[in-house]
Amino acid sequence: xxxxxxxxxxxxxxxxxxxxxxxxxxxxxxxxxxxxxxxxxxxxxxxxxxxxxxxxxxxxxxxxxxxxxxxxxxxxxxxxxxxxxxxxxxxxxxxxxxxxxxxxxxxxxxxxxxxxxxxxxxxxxxxxxxxxxxxxxxxxxxxxxxxxxxxxxxxxxxxxxxxxxxxxxxxxxxxxxxxxxxxxxxxxxxxxxxxxxxxxxxxxxxxxxxxxxxxxxxxxxxxxxxxxxxxxxxxxxxxxxxxxxxxxxxxxxxxxxxxxxxxxxx
Amino acid sequence: xxxxxxxxxxxxxxxxxxxxxxxxxxxxxxxxxxxxxxxxxxxxxxxxxxxxxxxxxxxxxxxxxxxxxxxxxxxxxxxxxxxxxxxxxxxxxxxxxxxxxxxxxxxxxxxxxxxxxxxxxxxxxxxxxxxxxxxxxxxxxxxxxxxxxxxxxxxxxxxxxxxxxxxxxxxxxxxxxxxxxxxxxxxxxxxxxxxxxxxxxxxxxxxxxxxxxxxxxxxxxxxxxxxxxxxxxxxxxxxxxxxxxxxxxxxxxxxxxxxxxxxxxxxxxxxxxxxxxxxxxxxxxxxxxxxxxxxxxxxxxxxxxxxxxxxxxxxxxxxxxxxxxxxxxxxxxxxxxxxxxxxxxxxxxxxxxxxxxxxxxxxxxxxxxxxxxxxxxxxxxxxxxxxxxxxxxxxxxxxxxxxxxxxx
Numbered sequence: 024x025x026x027x028x029x030x031x032x033x034x035x036x037x038x039x040x041x042x043x044x045x046x047x048x049x050x051x052x053x054x055x056x057x058x059x060x061x062x063x064x065x066x067x068x069x070x071x072x073x074x075x076x077x078x079x080x081x082x083x084x085x086x087x088x089x090x091x092x093x094x095x096x097x098x099x100x101x102x103x104x105x106x107x108x109x110x111x112x113x114x115x116x117x118x119x120x121x122x123x124x125x126x127x128x129x130x131x132x133x134x135x136x137x138x139x140x141x142x143x144x145x146x147x148x149x150x151x152x153x154x155x156x157x158x159x160x161x162x163x164x165x166x167x168x169x170x171x172x173x174x175x176x177x178x179x180x181x182x183x184x185x186x187x188x189x190x191x192x193x194x195x196x197x198x199x200x201x202x203x204x205x206x207x208x209x210x211x212x213x214x215x216x217x218x219x220x221x222x223x224x225x226x227x228x229x230x231x232x233x234x235x236x237x238x239x240x241x242x243x244x245x246x247x248x249x250x251x252x253x254x255x256x257x258x259x260x261x262x263x264x265x266x267x268x269x270x271x272x273x274x275x276x277x278x279x280x281x282x283x284x285x286x287x288x289x
Numbered sequence: 290x291x292x293x294x295x296x297x298x299x300x301x302x303x304x305x306x307x308x309x310x311x312x313x314x315x316x317x318x319x320x321x322x323x324x325x326x327x328x329x330x331x332x333x334x335x336x337x338x339x340x341x342x343x344x345x346x347x348x349x350x351x352x353x354x355x356x357x358x359x360x361x362x363x364x365x366x367x368x369x370x371x372x373x374x375x376x377x378x379x380x381x382x383x384x385x386x387x388x389x390x391x392x393x394x395x396x397x398x399x400x401x402x403x404x405x406x407x408x409x410x411x412x413x414x415x416x417x418x419x420x421x422x423x424x425x426x427x428x429x430x431x432x433x434x435x436x437x438x439x440x441x442x443x444x445x446x447x448x449x450x451x452x453x454x455x456x457x458x459x460x461x462x463x464x465x466x467x468x469x470x471x472x473x474x475x476x477x478x479x480x481x482x483x484x485x486x487x488x489x490x491x492x493x494x495x496x497x498x499x500x501x502x503x504x505x506x507x508x509x510x511x512x513x514x515x516x517x518x519x520x521x522x523x524x525x526x527x528x529x530x531x532x533x534x535x536x537x538x539x540x541x542x543x544x545x546x547x548x549x550x551x552x553x554x555x556x557x558x559x560x561x562x563x564x565x566x567x568x569x570x571x572x573x574x575x576x577x578x579x580x581x582x583x584x585x586x587x588x589x590x591x592x593x594x595x596x597x598x599x600x601x602x603x604x605x606x607x608x609x610x611x612x613x614x615x616x617x618x619x620x621x622x623x624x625x626x627x628x629x630x631x632x633x634x635x636x637x638x639x640x641x642x643x644x645x646x647x648x649x650x651x652x653x654x655x656x657x658x659x660x661x662x663x664x665x666x667x668x669x670x671x672x673x674x675x676x677x678x679x680x681x682x683x684x685x686x687x688x689x690x691x692x693x694x695x696x697x
Contacts (some may be wrong), residue, residue, distance in 0.1 A: 217363045
């Protein structure tokens, strides 16, 4: 079972925002870079599957500048068998469509794979589009926000999160999945001193975008602006009534007036 | 975290070592701040347990689960030589790990200084058999290390121990009472001090590795202490009644135990200074958060000069404490004798922790006195720091004697 996990270097959640920053964007301070938290769940999923199966390997791939070496090494320190980085210095390619093309081309170059995993979204832009886009480019089946995986010969059964519950589907391998931060992979493992020592001695191979045959990296998506949603002013309402059913009724009708879908409540 | 990283950059680590240090500290920070900190209040409320019927001790719920995570992440192997399943990394890194653990929970951080002291004493003074047997166990964390020095009448004056060790055949048999054993009853190794030649006074003491499995019924927990703070950590009183210690568990030469123990305490004192920096850092951060949100007289109290200057003093003391312990640890890594510097670091950092946790309660006002707020626990926990591993007064004695001798 060969699994490819894509990981992303994002800005540390704890890094303070600059005075004029609404979004940390692409900083160049190495200390502020961390592994996209959601990707750790994907690494956990990959490692669990390989451990359960008893054979195979997990390859972590990261598109980023040399700042992302830290993230690649963390993947090895978590237990990934090998890892490499696709050089994207100064964030040359950031539009998602082109990134997906590059990742798909990298998968083709790797050649042998049974599963391709992503985190459910990235911590920064959070578009959650990479897994479905890559699966389209490779013409592979896909499922998003997967909580549980069971192997079934050359197929897999996955439970994916949908609104209000989960849905079980069967996919033909190889397949592309995005892993939810809940369910079986909720607690990604830590790095360990032993694996950190190994990771620090590993030289991270670097691939060039231009040699990947990703096709034309045209800009189909353009960022015009990133802004915070405007602050909403809401009035605090206190409901008072000694009769509890009346109190609940008042609360629910107030919520209904606000436009909340209360299902069976009329 | 960045404060530690900044200081690390001033040390003579290679690029590869810097990277390893950073990755290890990141991992410890995550473990401490995501998981250990969550349990810290529960541990304080539940406390450690002792069952008088079975004489068994246990840690509060969930503590051993997190101890296991430390084992899985190989944390106890950091300073153990590679020959004994360790990684032979720096004492500087080790003490920074202690600080991060103490930031989350002082009680939990108690696993660390005694572990390194056990590792160091056995590695430096143990027989080949003792090293082969105990260092891998301490490295993996399968054995917790404890110190059995203090006795009812031997505290600061450690030379006054009366526990006697009698050699019969291939084993010593130890009889006496030991108190204030952190992890006593739960530990896999206890470094103990006992009289082997009564006629020689302080020069008639020897140090041993007491292995409770070998000592059997001869090693028995009598009670655990109800303490002011550190409720989650076990502090036991242990009765030794002809506790068997095989000859190969003698540390150093017979009758040279006192010098050996006193010489080794210098390094564990750096660890206590690191604990102090950790708990003081947390008290500082709690105070900053509170001072920014608590509004009195129309503005956050942190904007009033009285409070803002307190915060400035606290930040300065925390930084000094951190510089002292890291610098002393680095000196030790460089092979220097740090007897005096360790005492300076321990004395300054533990006293700073008193002042900083005291001020933290003061900044929180009435809320600081309430159990609901963390600073109340920090204040209670911190109190022990100037007492254990040598009181502040003992440190001053060492510093004064040492510097005067140096001047001569």
